[in-house]
Amino acid sequence: MTTNKESSSVSEAQVKRVNSRSIFSKALYFMRRWPLIPILIMVVLLVTGIFADWIAPVDELEQNLAFRNMAPTWGKANPCCDPETGLPYENQEAKPEQFGCEMDPEGVGGLNCDSVRGRSEYMRAKKESLPRRKYILGGDNLGRDVLSRIVHGARISLQVVAIALTSGIIVGTLMGLVAGYFGKWVDEVLMRIVDVWIALPFILIALVIAQRFLHSGGASFYVVVGLIALLAWTPFVRQVRADVLSIRSRDYVMAARTAGASHMRVIFRHILPGTMSTVLVIASLRVGQLILAEASLSFLGAGIPDPIPAWGKSVKDGKDFIEDAWWISFWPGFAIFLVVMALNFFGDWLRDRLDPRLSQIE
């Protein structure tokens, strides 16, 4: 009785204190509870990936040697508008005709110029009069826009990771469920397989398999996805199995079995939902690692084939030009870094929120 009264009076005082806090401190409190920045980054990633075609300022595949290794237009010389007319420089973009050139009427051959000099002058003028919107982060070694490639690379990363992660979840969870539920030798066998698998060096295997497919054509995108998926499924098995072991002996599961439910039904309707939070946490913690793996593969040349932009590949492309055109490698790598960081933060936060018990999960 007294405890009730005390607890209610305590909570009253607390409530009053919280309500009397300023907006500012309430906002601060809110921000500390929810990882806003990581979520923001993730949302940006998602949106960019899905709407890449509309967001990217320039066609990311359009190679234009005039813009080869071009410095970023961002924050640089090109002013926004012509001081006299007040119009944005978009309309002032250099026209071929001014230099004695014309675009091939069939649209195939590109530029036809009267003189070589005219052509180079046109190229130069075009470069200098480029509106600010284009090539914001610079041009890469083939004249493609770095920013657009990053934007489209987001989509590729998302695709690869989504497919790989999903298949990894399915396989890993299934194995964990089976191992934990049926126990005994099934468990032993499955766990041994997992142990061996974990022990294998990923990079080597990936290299070998990639080499096999690289030079005999073959659907490289799916090869990459497959490779990443091979990496993705192992963390799930252990944890799901542990979960299953603890859930299995709970009352409601026993009750279901006694009521005559089949194995399948018990597993899927009763045990599986209990493992969901674990799966979610592991997934969020591992996405970052998967993205890194895909980027590493692409960087080594064993990943997504040309000309599809992928972040790792962009870094590789810029590797040789680092002293002149650092932006080619820097921005894609930075994107990778930001995204993986955000994902890791988010995963950690999720883990702490959902169940502190799970903090043993790496």
Place this chain on the structure above:
Amino acid sequence: MATFFVLVLSRGSGDPLLLYANSGYGLTEEGERVLREKLGLNKPVPIQYAYWLGRTLRGDMGETILDRKPVARIVFQKLPSTLQLAAASWILATIVGVPLGVLSAVRRGTFFDYLGRSFALLGQAVPQFWLGLVFILIFAVYLDWLPAGLKGESAWDIKYLILPTITLAWGAMAGYLRLTRTAMLEVLDSEYIRLARAKGVANSKVIWKHAFRNALIQPLTASTLILSGFLTGAVLVETIFAWPGMGDAAIRAVNNNDFPLLQGFVFFFTILFVATTFITDILYAYIDPRIRYD
């Protein structure tokens, strides 16, 4: 320790897959047939594997497709460089990561702890190749303090070793920090530590003599794994810094479709890997008395 038996079995990944994909060099029908005979491709796979294994164990790993030099020689040429890089990074990561982890655990909740934890998080998120490039950018291009790649003539020319080592060790440092920190925290909370404190043992002694020793178990076993990870994972760093090691050469073999060479490398990598994992297992059993009775 059935695990290491399985590991030894998995050494089968000196991948015979590479014996295929032989075509495309403009051979005539006849020439192709002869070549196939010579390379033994017309026999079923397990026999090919047996042949290959036999030859390799005797030291003959074939010749590279590129200039027909013996693969074994090339592999052994590149091996020391990789070993050097891996060893240096391993030492660096341990020296930096573990003490920082201890410090972070001991000064838990303070600014230093947050610094340590942020470093750990950052370290694990950063893509190694990008980090290497950024280092090159800062230190080699702008500041011009350190060379951007390749390797010095003698093994002691450490100027070239610095950046690659830091890059490679970065992620592991973060991992060590986290691991040590967690282990230390766990140990510091345990009963016998509290007993020591209650007995009046000086705090620093408590930390170093009692807690630290026991907290070391986990990082120690992880360290061998990390070493093996370095040996195989140095590929990325080697590529960026043009460090003439096995990983870099292996990548070039991949790009040149040079499978005998690649095969040799993979085989060696696998050997190294299995050896280090094996040592890990033994170490683990030795250090933790609880496991011995398993």
